[in-house]
Amino acid sequence: MTIKNTIAGLPYGGAKGGIKVDPRSLSKTEIERVTRNYTTALCKKAGLGASVDVPGPDVGTGSREMTIIKDQYQVLYGHRDINYAGVTTGKEIHHHGIRGREEATGLGVYYATRQILSNQ
Numbered sequence: 001m002t003i004k005n006t007i008a009g010l011p012y013g014g015a016k017g018g019i020k021v022d023p024r025s026l027s028k029t030e031i032e033r034v035t036r037n038y039t040t041a042l043c044k045k046a047g048l049g050a051s052v053d054v055p056g057p058d059v060g061t062g063s064r065e066m067t068i069i070k071d072q073y074q075v076l077y078g079h080r081d082i083n084y085a086g087v088t089t090g091k092e093i094h095h096h097g098i099r100g101r102e103e104a105t106g107l108g109v110y111y112a113t114r115q116i117l118s119n120q
Contacts, residue, residue, distance in 0.1 A: 004108070015053070017042075023060045035065050039072040048073060050086035057090040063097060066090040 002014035019038055023031055042048040048055075048069075057066055066088040078084040091097035100107075 016058070017055070018058075018060075031065070032068055035068045036072045039069045040076065043073065043076050048087060049077070049081065050083035054086065055088050063090055063092045063102070067092045067095045067097075070095060 005011075005014065019034060021034060026034070039048065042053075047053055055066070055069060057063065070085065070088050070091050073081075073087045074084045085091075085096035090101050093099065
């Protein structure tokens with residue numbers, strides 16, 4: 001992720017964080033509770049924010065979880081942080097998400113592969 005962002009000129013690094021849980025074993029309500037608690041814990045450590053760390057969906061997560069993180073961050077800091085909506089990527093469209101986000105990774109692989117093969 002760090003290399004991809006550098007090539008694109010984006011000021012982001014790359015890191016992973018998560019919760020060791022099987023999301024298939026939890027209800028939607030339980031997933032929301034765990035996600036909100038995780039977000040609150042990250043915020044308490046000053047580890048989340050548009051200028052600090054911007055998580056995006058990965059294995060076991062999607063737009064729903066990114067929207068929950070954004071919502072919890074907004075509950076905690078929205079009154080102080082004008083950039084609260086930029087706290088995650090991959091949010092649902094009606095929660096400040098952008099069209100094409102789900103396809104972005106696969107499309108990037110396609111373009112990179114096409115470029116590599118065209119230089120042969």
